Amino acid sequence: MAGDARATQPAGWLSRKRKWLTSQLTHLRSGLRGFLRIMRANPLTLVGFVMVVLIVSVAVLVVLLPPIGQALVGHPVSILPYGPNYYPSPCPTRIVTTGNYSYPTCTLPPSTEHLLGTDNLGRDMLSRVMAALPLDLAIGFVVTAFAALLGGSLGLVAGYWNQPRTIKGAISVAILRLTDIFLAFPSLVLALAIAATLGRGTLPTVLAILLTWWPYYVRLVRGEVLVVKHQPYVTAAKAAGLSDLRILIRHVIRNILEPVTVYYTLDVGTVLVTFSTISFIGIGVPLDVPEWGNMVEYYQTQNLMGIAPWTILAAGGAIFVTVLAFSLLGDGLRDVLDPRSRRALAQAAVPTTVAAPAALGEA
Amino acid sequence: MVIFVGKRLLQLVPVLFGVVTITFFFTHVAVPNPCAAWTKARTPGAVQACVVTFGFDKPLSVQYTTYLQNLISGNWGTNSVQQPVLPSILRAFPETLELVFASLLLMVVLGIPLGVVAANGAGRWPDHLVRTFYLSGWATPTYLGGLILAIVVGPALGLPYTGDFSSAKPPGWEIVHMSVIDAMLRLDPGALADAILHLILPATALAFLNMGIATRMTRGSMLEILPMDFVKTARMKGLTNFWVLYRHALRNSLISTTTVLGIAAGGLLSGTVVIENIFRWPGIGTYAFNAIIGYEFAETIGIVIVFAVGVVLANLVADVLYGLLDPRVEWR
DSSP: OHHHHHHHOTTSHHHHHHHHHHHHHHHHHHHHHHHHHHHHHOHHHHHHHHHHHHHHHHHHHHHHHHHHHHHHHSSOOOSSSSOTTOOOSSOOOEEEEETTEEEEESOOOOOSSSTTOBOTTOOBHHHHHHHHHHHHHHHHHHHHHHHHHHHHHHHHHHHHSOOTTSHHHHHHHHHHHHHHHHHHSOHHHHHHHHHHHHOSSHHHHHHHHHHHHTHHHHHHHHHHHHHHTTSHHHHHHHHTTOOHHHHIIIIIIHHHHHHHHHHHHHHHHHHHHHHHHHHHHTSSSOTTSOOHHHHHHHHHHTTHHHHOHHHHHHHHHHHHHHHHHHHHHHHHHHHHHOHHHHHHHHHHHSOSSSHHHHHHHHO | OHHHHHHHHHHHHHHHHHHHHHHHHHHHHHOSOTHHHHOSSOOHHHHHHHHHHHTTTSOHHHHHHHHHHHHHTTOOOBOTTSOBHHHHHHHHHHHHHHHHHHHHHHIIIIIHHHHHHHHHTTTSHHHHHHHHHHHHHHHSOHHHHHHIIIIIIHHHHTOOOSSSOSSOOOTTOOSSSOHHHHHHHTTOHHHHHHHHHHHHHHHHHHHHHHHHHHHHHHHHHHHHHTTSHHHHHHHHTTOOHHHIIIIIIHHHHHHHHHHHHHHHHHHHHHHHHHHHHHHTOOSHHHHHHHHHHTTOHHHHHHHHHHHHHHHHHHHHHHHHHHHHHOTTOOOO
């Protein structure tokens, strides 16, 4: 058989390539089946997943459509109904009466022309909220990814080389002590202090979050590594003479990826909320950059909650919907991937007859 | 157990040292001279006088050792108008503690039953409903929830939404600076009702945003316990579902929930920075906010110390409670 194949395919690489492709396809198919299983286990996870996909697509369209339109039809195309900072002058006004005073404002309530209404300068709220989406989403993804990478690699080192009385062990202890110090900080307070001293701007805010966010991942990854490194397959790999680096990459990292991914999904939302909180306090993103947190802050200082609540609710609601999407997805994934709660869920769904004693013995 | 607690308290020392050092160098390196921001009269003379008074002209290492020496001897420095930091923090901290305890109470009273309901209906609509509820809390930015409660809900319900009392109290009236306890100590029912009314909105805001912590944990551990034999025995005895859930299963699942609540208390401290600022609560969150905005380094470091001690102690209390509730735990 093998000789036959070599005769028909002299290069040899083609059959290897095909074998590789088939194995990849099998992986993909089993991955897809696992995905469908997760989605079926809890409809809310599916809702979260669909919401995340929609939000990400809108963000991608907001960023990519103008240059694509420029290239194809010669002028930028946008899915934003208006420019985020465009305001008609003079703006269409409405009369607001509070107490004994009546005065004109540019704040128009939601209508078919302005789906989310307009703000105190007559700017379209829907456009503003959508224009802020790419920045906020990117911050959530990128800052969390950096924190996970930094904290994750430190946790990997601290978990894998923890033999006492060696130089590597001493490094691990040093990492853990530093992590303890940073974990004792209330992260928001430290982030605020850093953001305040670095001055107002997008980059300082990102730095402030990054500097306070990595310790969680050290704890998470270290705990997982401590479990995985005593598994028989790691021992087998060691016995086979594989280098530490190879064991880490091929065996350890692959097996801790699942919990880290789940935690990451949940964390994207948390980072987004923290980022917008720093902006809300007025030491984050400057006002000329559309961002949800500083929109809420600006409209609140303009006292729009009473006369035009849709401005604050549109910006705050955007954060709420985005974070809710990631939380629904992450929370559902956590349930399915966590073996303890998976077993419990299975038993809660199926009348407990035979499964319980077996599971208890296993635990 | 005493040895365990002692050991953990000893570990607090290097953590605090690290926290102080990191905050000190962050603030002083990023802003070497805050005097320009501090002095109202922006004349070179005033700024120079301020620099000399606070020693910002000295090398950083000298400033650091001076600060550490003062800190150890109990002098936490002064702010830009020469007010000592420590008394202000000691005065503000109980107010925050009161707020945190009130929210913890709400989280226990509302969050734990919700978790039981979710576990009882796992995979069905009560579960989904509860999950949507606590994830909504999680997804609401603190400031948005606070603003809606303060500006929309508060006036609509006629609840007070600023400060901890309707009227200023005469100096010396407040004994421990926790409004409810002060009113009790003064045997003043009017002030007590007033203090409780003032607590409702900020405590609700803080609790709603963190409701998921208690609910999720209760649901998870209930799901682990419900299939166990003793629960089945209770059911076979013919006990009602309510009795089985709350009397037998919940008792055993509360162990992990208690631990998580202890850790959550540390996290609630962070939330107070925004919530207190919105509700004008005279606690350490408002103090922290003003200190950070105003480049008050001595105040900022003092707050970070207090918060770090709070977080570490909350974790310690959680561990001790866990050991007390579950006799199988070894103290080590």
